[in-house]
Amino acid sequence: xxxxxxxxIFVSFIVFIIAALAEIGGGYLIWxxxxxxxxxxxxxxxxxxxxxxxxxxxxxPAEFGRVYAAYGGIxxxxxxxxxxxxxxxxxxxxxxxxSCIAVLGAMIIFYAPR
Amino acid sequence: MVDNLLKLEQHYNLVSKYNKILITxxxxFLAGLCEIGGGYLVWxxxxEEMSWIIGALxxxxxxxxxxxxTLQPSTFHRIYAAYGGIxxxxxxxxxxxFQGSTPDTYDIVGAGISLIGVLIIYYVPRKGGEIWSKQ
Numbered sequence: 284x285x286x287x288x289x290x291x292i293f294v295s296f297i298v299f300i301i302a303a304l305a306e307i308g309g310g311y312l313i314w315x316x317x318x319x320x321x322x323x324x325x326x327x328x329x330x331x332x333x334x335x336x337x338x339x340x341x342x343x344p345a346e347f348g349r350v351y352a353a354y355g356g357i358x359x360x361x362x363x364x365x366x367x368x369x370x371x372x373x374x375x376x377x378x379x380x381x382s383c384i385a386v387l388g389a390m391i392i393f394y395a396p397r
Numbered sequence: 398m399v400d401n402l403l404k405l406e407q408h409y410n411l412v413s414k415y416n417k418i419l420i421t422x423x424x425x426f427l428a429g430l431c432e433i434g435g436g437y438l439v440w441x442x443x444x445e446e447m448s449w450i451i452g453a454l455x456x457x458x459x460x461x462x463x464x465x466x467t468l469q470p471s472t473f474h475r476i477y478a479a480y481g482g483i484x485x486x487x488x489x490x491x492x493x494x495f496q497g498s499t500p501d502t503y504d505i506v507g508a509g510i511s512l513i514g515v516l517i518i519y520y521v522p523r524k525g526g527e528i529w530s531k532q
Contacts, residue, residue, distance in 0.1 A: 310462075310463045317464065318402070333459040333460055333463050334455075334456035336459065337435060340439075352488060358477075358484065362474050366474025366475075378475055378518050381519075383514070391503055397503070
């Protein structure tokens with residue numbers, strides 16, 4: 284039983300990491316098209332990747348809410364990392380402090396003893 | 398497209414500080430609706446074996462979800478990080494309204510803390526102010 288729970292959380296975590304990459308990456312391609320004046324092909328590709336992201340999320344358990352709060356936390360951290368490595372933008376003080384606080388909120392939702 | 402962005406920026410610069418906050422919050426909310434709603438349609442298509450048309454519509458709404466943040470006056474990573482916190486709150490709301498899972502005290506406290514995080518990430522005034530095109 285214990286083993287099953289750990290496996291479940293691990294699989295969820297991996298799916299979430301890949302999902303966040305697809306979501307941020309797809310969004311970034313659309314952003315490149317509209318804000319960085321790149322080709323429309325990139326925007327369409329971004330749309331396709333976001334669609335793939337939607338399909339990927341169907342591998343998760345049905346329960347919305349708490350599991351997705353955890354995803355929100357992962358998403359925040361990965362957005363900051365994306366900015367650092369792809370856009371070469373160091374997060375400023377408020378981005379770091381605010382992100383830590385928002386992730387703390389997600390952890391309270393996900394890890395609270397119930 | 399570039400001209401449109403300039404026009405958007407000009408319009409945006411005319412509104413009051415208070416309305417700017419309302420506009421950007423609304424854009425975050427709209428993005429959340431598109432993401433969760435579009436994702437839900439894809440879910441219904443694959444998990445509840447509804448018509449592929451529903452799935453295609455979901456895909457299109459997810460594409461629109463990608464467009465909404467490009468209307469925000471900031472940098473990519475800041476918009477997306479702040480949106481993550483909005484998503485936490487909206488996922489709880491969605492679960493509550495449509496799936497009957499009532500939030501408990503921890504959910505409400507956690508969501509409140511996440512919102513404070515969003516306010517700090519996105520709404521603390523910085524040097525340079527709003528960013529539209531310099532990316």
